[in-house]
Amino acid sequence: MKIAVIGSGYVGLVTGACFADLGVDVVCVDSNTDKVQRLQRGEIPIYEPGLNTMVEQAVANERLQFTTDIAQAVAGRSIVFIAVGTPSSEDGSADLGHVLQAAQAIGQTIDGFTVVVDKSTVPVGTADRVHAVIARQLQERGVQHAFVVASNPEFLKEGAAIDDFMRPDRVVLGLPPGELGLKARALLDDLYAPLTRNHQRTLYMDVRSAELTKYAANAMLATRISFMNELANLADVVGADIESVRQGIGSDRRIGYDFLYAGLGYGGSCLPKDIRALRDTGRQYGVRLGVIDAVEEANAHQKKVLLQKITTRLGEDLTGCHFALWGLAFKPNTDDMRDAPSRYVVRELLRRGATVCGYDPAAMAEAHHAFVHDLADQPDWLARLRLTESADAALAGADALVILTEWKAFRTPHFGKLRAALRQPLVFDGRNLYPPHRMQAEGFEYHAIGRCGPA
Ligand SMILES: NC(=O)c1ccc[n+]([C@@H]2O[C@H](COP(=O)([O-])OP(=O)(O)OC[C@H]3O[C@@H](n4cnc5c(N)ncnc54)[C@H](O)[C@@H]3O)[C@@H](O)[C@H]2O)c1
Numbered sequence: 001m002k003i004a005v006i007g008s009g010y011v012g013l014v015t016g017a018c019f020a021d022l023g024v025d026v027v028c029v030d031s032n033t034d035k036v037q038r039l040q041r042g043e044i045p046i047y048e049p050g051l052n053t054m055v056e057q058a059v060a061n062e063r064l065q066f067t068t069d070i071a072q073a074v075a076g077r078s079i080v081f082i083a084v085g086t087p088s089s090e091d092g093s094a095d096l097g098h099v100l101q102a103a104q105a106i107g108q109t110i111d112g113f114t115v116v117v118d119k120s121t122v123p124v125g126t127a128d129r130v131h132a133v134i135a136r137q138l139q140e141r142g143v144q145h146a147f148v149v150a151s152n153p154e155f156l157k158e159g160a161a162i163d164d165f166m167r168p169d170r171v172v173l174g175l176p177p178g179e180l181g182l183k184a185r186a187l188l189d190d191l192y193a194p195l196t197r198n199h200q201r202t203l204y205m206d207v208r209s210a211e212l213t214k215y216a217a218n219a220m221l222a223t224r225i226s227f228m229n230e231l232a233n234l235a236d237v238v239g240a241d242i243e244s245v246r247q248g249i250g251s252d253r254r255i256g257y258d259f260l261y262a263g264l265g266y267g268g269s270c271l272p273k274d275i276r277a278l279r280d281t282g283r284q285y286g287v288r289l290g291v292i293d294a295v296e297e298a299n300a301h302q303k304k305v306l307l308q309k310i311t312t313r314l315g316e317d318l319t320g321c322h323f324a325l326w327g328l329a330f331k332p333n334t335d336d337m338r339d340a341p342s343r344y345v346v347r348e349l350l351r352r353g354a355t356v357c358g359y360d361p362a363a364m365a366e367a368h369h370a371f372v373h374d375l376a377d378q379p380d381w382l383a384r385l386r387l388t389e390s391a392d393a394a395l396a397g398a399d400a401l402v403i404l405t406e407w408k409a410f411r412t413p414h415f416g417k418l419r420a421a422l423r424q425p426l427v428f429d430g431r432n433l434y435p436p437h438r439m440q441a442e443g444f445e446y447h448a449i450g451r452c453g454p455a
């Protein structure tokens with residue numbers, strides 16, 4: 001089987017590499033020439049565990065190639081995935097510019113029956129728009145090729161992307177009715193068979209339901225996080241421990257343990273933008289989505305909670321204070337800085353006059369770009385930020401350690417060394433990495449989220 005994947009970012013590259021690993025002939029396309037050249041040289045532009053080796057093997061086995069030439073990529077391929085970005089527009093709606101550009105290029109090049117599969121996260125009704133763009137291009141070319149636009153939302157998580165892709169909880173296929181839909185289903189069933197054949201994991205539905213399923217999944221995850229964050233804030237005030245509460249409710253099988261960790265609020269390239277896009281869909285159709293509104297509002301508040309703990313303890317004016325930051329990426333096992341809570345915390349610390357030294361095991365280059373971008377208007381703030389090559393180096397002479405990402409490497413520090421490196425034993429933990437009683441026994445003043453309220 002031969003497929004093309006348009007967009008070679010987190011989703012496109014993982015999709016391409018995984019299918020190639022399963023024996024499919026894959027060409028990955030990207031409009032970013034630099035990215036494609038790096039991929040062609042064997043460099044992986046993102047940090048994603050296991051991806052390097054998988055891409056290397058697939059390329060060596062001549063099952064995976066990279067190009068900027070969409071026409072060359074799409075020709076003769078019966079399945080074409082769209083996996084381009086759908087970032088937030090200014091008004092919160094999903095910007096479909098890249099998706100519709102990809103659709104146009106597909107319409108300009110397909111040369112036979114093609115299943116166009118939308119893997120990007122897109123609002124309900126987008127498949128119809130993609131269909132219309134392709135149909136118009138075919139009409140302009142004066143050719144008639146049958147095609148289907150299917151929705152196949154992707155549920156992988158960064159940092160665990162390969163495992164999520166290869167062992168999906170489910171494969172959602174949104175297909176149009178009729179014979180062409182059935183033909184597309186047969187092709188996609190073949191493609192996904194290695195991932196689904198041992199357990200029936202494919203859920204077939206209409207296209208709009210598939211599109212909405214993706215937003216519903218992310219909105220449910222975000223709801224759980226915001227719910228726990230609000231309860232953590234309450235726990236702080238009433239003297240309860242949110243970790244005990246998490247275990248207390250997670251043990252109910254109807255609730256489960258996942259996605260109940262309180263922290264700095266959800267970030268990343270998906271949850272924030274998808275919540276905004278879902279709200280926009282509600283607005284467009286005049287439907288009240290009160291829960292979703294509240295989830296976003298709670299998240300906006302949660303971003304500030306750790307900073308409030310810092311300023312309550314050290315004062316609003318942080319001039320002369322030096323902070324060590326552990327973790328900059330929006331979550332562990334990725335270098336992704338999109339909507340990372342560290343971007344808010346760093347800016348606010350600098351705004352209050354502090355100096356900051358940050359470290360992340362994987363995101364140093366991305367963090368550098370992100371902070372240079374964020375602080376372009378404040379060069380004197382930027383001058384007070386330093387990124388350093390190790391967790392230990394970040395600590396030297398700091399008045400406090402601030403933990404922003406729960407990398408494994410931070411979970412079991414040498415507490416004696418940590419105490420010795422800091423000017424005072426003060427830790428602000430936005431990820432609740434350590435048991436408060438242990439920190440107390442080790443002589444630290446420990447501020448976490450929902451764990452250290454007045455008993
Ligand atoms: N990142 C995730 O964990 C994740 C998981 C599930 C779904 N999604 C969704 O998948 C989509 C892609 O996300 P991502 O994180 O992979 O984005 P990304 O920004 O990492 O990658 C998108 C790529 O598409 C390329 N591109 C843009 N327009 C193009 C065009 N017209 N032709 C060819 N290439 C083009 C860009 O250069 C970029 O390399 C989004 O809709 C996102 O919401 C992302």
Ligand SMILES: O=c1ccn([C@@H]2O[C@H](COP(=O)(O)OP(=O)(O)O[C@H]3O[C@H](CO)[C@@H](O)[C@H](O)[C@H]3O)[C@@H](O)[C@H]2O)c(=O)[nH]1
Binds near residue numbers: 221267
């Ligand atoms: O209990 C939790 C779990 C997560 N988070 C935060 O939530 C954000 C998102 O985390 P996660 O969902 O693990 O990362 P993503 O890679 O953004 O994956 C989400 O977004 C993807 C893109 O749509 C979907 O495919 C995935 O299913 C969905 O989990 C991060 O800031 C986490 O720190 C918490 O605060 N508490």
